[in-house]
Amino acid sequence: MEDYPEELRTPPLALVSIVGCPELHPSISAALSSQQPPMNTLALPDFAKASILARSGKTRDPLAPPQAPAGILKKDWLLKHRTRVPAAVAALFRADHVSGDPAQWLQACSDLENLKSAIQGKSTKLVFVLVQSTSGDELSEDVMVALRKRAEIDSKYLIVLVEHDETEWNKSLDKLKNVFAELCSTFYKEEGRRIKARIEKRKLCFCRAEHPLLLQGKNLSLFFTVKIANYSRGRCRSARNEESLLFTISS
Secondary structure, three states, rough: OOOOOOHOOOOOOEEEEEEOOHHHHHHHHHHHHHHHEEEEEEEOOHHHHHHHHHHOOOOOOOOOOOOOOOOOOOOOHHHHHHHHOEEEEEEEEEHOOOOOOOOHHHHHHHHHHHHHHOOOOOOOOOEEOOOOOOOOHOOHHHHHHHHHHHOOOOOHHHEEEEEOHHHHHHHHHHHHHHHHHEEEEEEEEHHHHHHHHHHHHHHOOOOOOOOHHHHHHHHHHHHHHHHHHHHHHOOOOHHHHHHHHHHHHHO
């Protein structure tokens, strides 16, 4: 087993990303990795790095005949979903950067728009995290509403982290973990449905030109996303149940 890469030797875990306020990344990442089930974290120090979240890859000619794959899965497919395709991304902004100075507000809006653009067209969910030094640094309701409108999110996905109050910090960090868990479950279920729909389409349109390994690759992709969704919801299946699931989606 030691000869296999880590993504094949270890359980599939949900991936989330945090952007901005890099000084808080170690404590947030540690909290996410220590919970049950744990989450992997893609930490980006600033919003200039958000472009790596954008969809990449060559555009395939829809009229081109299918090519025989080199294996069941595309190269680095598992690694990509474990390290580069987050289910949810949290944008971290300090309270004093989104209030008072108009120039800072404009910069925050620009950073947020760039992040939204990077995940546009993907199923990745957005969370807005407002970092306050103390609980007394609360912003006005008008500012909070403006932030939600800019981020285009529901109020429950705007989370306030109070940095210098241990009780409030732990409470708000628990809320962030719960929101991430909910969004991860939704993301991987949606990915599973999308892959399953493609499998059914391939089965209906199956012909000699379609390479059978392509279909088996989609089956394995579905198995992977279902496993992560189960881990995100805290459901750990037995090995026998996992084998039964793999047999079902492969048939």
